Amino acid sequence: MKTPRYLFPSDYMADPSAHVFEDKIFIYPSHDWESGIAENDNGDHFNMRDYHVFSMEDTEAEVVDHGVALSVKDIAWAGRQLWDSDVAYRNGMYYMYFSLKDQNDIFRLGVAISDKPEGPFVPQENPMKGSYSIDPCAFEENGEYFLYFGGIWGGQLQFYRDNKLTPPCELPRFHEPALCPKIAKLKDNMLEFAEEPQDILLLDEHGNLLRQGDTERRFFEASWVHKYNDQYYFSYSTGDTHLLCYATGDNPYGPFTYQGVILTPVVGWTTHHSILEFKGKWYLFYHDALPSGGKTWLRSMKMIELEYDEKGAIKTIEGQ
Numbered sequence: 001m002k003t004p005r006y007l008f009p010s011d012y013m014a015d016p017s018a019h020v021f022e023d024k025i026f027i028y029p030s031h032d033w034e035s036g037i038a039e040n041d042n043g044d045h046f047n048m049r050d051y052h053v054f055s056m057e058d059t060e061a062e063v064v065d066h067g068v069a070l071s072v073k074d075i076a077w078a079g080r081q082l083w084d085s086d087v088a089y090r091n092g093m094y095y096m097y098f099s100l101k102d103q104n105d106i107f108r109l110g111v112a113i114s115d116k117p118e119g120p121f122v123p124q125e126n127p128m129k130g131s132y133s134i135d136p137c138a139f140e141e142n143g144e145y146f147l148y149f150g151g152i153w154g155g156q157l158q159f160y161r162d163n164k165l166t167p168p169c170e171l172p173r174f175h176e177p178a179l180c181p182k183i184a185k186l187k188d189n190m191l192e193f194a195e196e197p198q199d200i201l202l203l204d205e206h207g208n209l210l211r212q213g214d215t216e217r218r219f220f221e222a223s224w225v226h227k228y229n230d231q232y233y234f235s236y237s238t239g240d241t242h243l244l245c246y247a248t249g250d251n252p253y254g255p256f257t258y259q260g261v262i263l264t265p266v267v268g269w270t271t272h273h274s275i276l277e278f279k280g281k282w283y284l285f286y287h288d289a290l291p292s293g294g295k296t297w298l299r300s301m302k303m304i305e306l307e308y309d310e311k312g313a314i315k316t317i318e319g320q
């Protein structure tokens with residue numbers, strides 16, 4: 001598949017997290033809709049209220065919409081805005097991790113459970129203790145599960161220092177190290193952090209932390225982790241410079257050294273992805289706002305084959 005495929009042209013879906021469950025590809029996107037909220041830097045226009053789950057038997061097969069898997073109205077602690085989610089499988093159960101503002105307009109991470117990959121998912125009564133910000137990504141290694149998360153600007157990561165809400169809640173200055181995405185190991189119950197969230201250090205080619213002013217390389221949102229040839233690839237969005245890029249390391253906690261761009265800017269402000277191996281080939285799942293005529297809050301999910309060179313570098317894909 002050398003040209004991109006739009007996966008579900010009949011509705012707007014974004015932030016696709018793809019996994020292989022039961023030998024099929026399952027996709028967990030955000031569900032965009034026209035809520036009429038004006039666009040701003042806080043992301044209020046991303047006012048999503050439910051999730052659908054999709055599956056495909058193969059990369060060229062029909063995409064099946066399994067319908068609503070979780071709704072804001074069923075989440076006891078909900079305020080507004082269901083943003084990116086991800087799903088992990090353990091011992092016969094599926095755990096959906098999702099981003100949602102609570103009733104104080106603070107983003108927290110929630111968990112919902114199902115015995116089927118397509119849901120429906122039943123949410124826990126409360127958000128995950130000690131969770132904050134957005135964009136959870138679940139990663140499993142040898143029976144241990146890790147959750148990556150974080151996003152600046154509307155994702156509120158700048159509200160926190162040392163995992164505590166710390167006024168004045170501002171971003172670092174231009175020459176200071178950028179804010180780091182977070183990682184926390186999960187307890188065996190998959191519902192709680194087993195440790196305090198830790199920083200994922202993103203380094204430049206000299207071993208220095210990426211700086212806040214380095215906007216074409218510093219972390220903004222959309223963490224994803226995959227493993228290729230014994231290396232861990234941490235990929236993410238640079239947000240306001242609209243790139244998907246990646247850094248590599250030798251364990252899930254990093255540090256990760258910046259390597260390059262996976263996807264150049266797409267139509268639409270945000271860029272967000274997942275990376276999946278299926279039947280020996282690798283795929284990038286992502287979104288753009290081309291079908292909606294560039295409305296940043298109405299995005300459409302796509303996939304394309306992703307390739308590595310002989311040294312394991314990801315070959316850059318043109319977003320447009």
Ligand code: FUB
Nearest residue numbers: 030046083084221270272
């Ligand atoms: O879809 C809402 C938000 O937009 C996501 O959580 C971010 O990563 C960005 O794609």
